[in-house]
């Protein structure tokens with residue numbers, strides 16, 4: 001007797017596909033502090049700007065040099081609604097008459113950027 005054992009072996013092919021899903025977590029939430037908002041600077045930064053822009057030749061925080069002391073300026077303008085705008089324009093354009101007859105020369109953007117101008121005005125008014 002012959003038993004025919006038919007072994008039917010079907011190779012079980014398993015195709016495994018590994019799909020790797022790389023979850024890209026884009027940390028795109030750059031917390032950019034708006035330049036339109038207050039860019040408060042400290043004394044050190046203000047001094048840097050004053051040196052770079054040449055303000056330091058005529059201004060000191062609490063001493064009158066060629067120009068008024070910044071404390072004097074702050075005292076004169078503090079509390080006024082348009083103080084920041086008035087000072088920004090005066091620094092940019094220059095002028096005389098507020099403290100005496102010696103004029104402040106204009107400070108063009110090439111010497112003082114808009115950002116630095118704004119920062120300086122806020123800093124002066126904080127004195």
Ligand code: HEC
Pocket residue numbers: 050053054055056057058059066067068073076077087090091095096097098099100101102103104105107112120124
């Ligand atoms: C050559 C000297 C000189 C330089 C440089 C100079 N200033 Fe002045 N600044 C003056 C004089 C003088 C006055 C007073 C003008 C007046 O009496 O109206 C003045 C006034 C000011 C005032 C007060 C304005 C007001 O109407 O109350 C501010 C603020 C000021 N300067 C900031 C600056 C800054 C910031 C810089 C640098 C970017 C600068 N100044 C550069 C001479 C100077």
